[in-house]
Amino acid sequence: NAGVTQTPKFRILKIGQSMTLQCTQDMNHNYMYWYRQDPGMGLKLIYYSVGAGITDKGEVPNGYNVSRSTTEDFPLRLELAAPSQTSVYFCASSHHLTSSYNEQFFGPGTRLTVL
Amino acid sequence: QKEVEQDPGPLSVPEGAIVSLNCTYSNSAFQYFMWYRQYSRKGPELLMYTYSSGNKEDGRFTAQVDKSSKYISLFIRDSQPSDSATYLCAPGSTLGRLYFGRGTQLTVWP
Numbered sequence: 001n002a003g004v005t006q007t008p009k010f011r012i013l014k015i016g017q018s019m020t021l022q023c024t025q026d027m028n029h030n031y032m033y034w035y036r037q038d039p040g041m042g043l044k045l046i047y048y049s050v051g052a053g054i055t056d057k058g059e060v061p062n063g064y065n066v067s068r069s070t071t072e073d074f075p076l077r078l079e080l081a082a083p084s085q086t087s088v089y090f091c092a093s094s095h096h097l098t099s100s101y102n103e104q105f106f107g108p109g110t111r112l113t114v115l
Numbered sequence: 116q117k118e119v120e121q122d123p124g125p126l127s128v129p130e131g132a133i134v135s136l137n138c139t140y141s142n143s144a145f146q147y148f149m150w151y152r153q154y155s156r157k158g159p160e161l162l163m164y165t166y167s168s169g170n171k172e173d174g175r176f177t178a179q180v181d182k183s184s185k186y187i188s189l190f191i192r193d194s195q196p197s198d199s200a201t202y203l204c205a206p207g208s209t210l211g212r213l214y215f216g217r218g219t220q221l222t223v224w225p
Contacts, residue, residue, distance in 0.1 A: 004158075031211055035215075040123050040217060040218075040220075041217055042121070042203060042215045042216055042217040042218050043159070043203070043215040044215075045212070048211075048212070050211065090158055090159070092158075094211070096211045097209075100209070101146075101147040101149070101164050101166060101207070101209075102147065102207055102209075102211050102212075102213060103149070103161050103164070104161075104213060106158030106159050106160070107158055108157065108158050109156075109157075109158055
């Protein structure tokens with residue numbers, strides 16, 4: 001049981017380039033999330049998904065796109081990278097029950113630098 | 116007003132000290148109150164959760180919630196160098212989202 005895996009671990013992009021951050025979970029979780037974490041600023045939600053084919057915006061969606069074609073995978077696409085997107089990106093998943101708390105399991109993160 | 120306010124510190128204490136970490140929140144709909152721990156260059160991991168006002172204890176850790184004042188606390192007794200990490204409070208509801216505080220960076224020195 002690998003949990004939540006993310007690739008790549010590190011990436012340097014030039015301004016204007018595009019890339020996809022990969023996220024896979026093997027826990028059969030229905031909910032998945034993408035966060036970014038800037039130094040000293042906590043976690044900000046970019047996009048989330050409540051199941052395959054269903055996605056919704058979080059607090060900071062501009063400049064990003066997502067898709068969820070399977071339960072396991074939730075890739076995050078950066079189009080036209082900008083220096084403001086330099087951050088650490090975390091993917092998370094949870095088995096959401098409406099009657100219970102929502103423990104989110106996090107991946108190890110992707111460190112992205114845009115120069 | 117932000118959903119969750121948390122002092123980012125940093126906080127530096129000697130080994131054996133009692134540590135108090137705090138958050139305030141604004142949304143009365145929050146029902147669950149989580150504390151995540153994040154070691155340097157790692158993803159956050161759930162440390163504790165509680166869903167009612169009062170205290171919940173787990174070993175050296177105690178989570179406390181006061182819903183009337185919208186105040187969340189985490190106490191660490193007999194702190195150890197291995198407790199050095201960033202601690203993030205994260206209240207949420209049964210709708211699924213968690214709202215993370217900025218995190219408090221804690222260093223426990225031997």
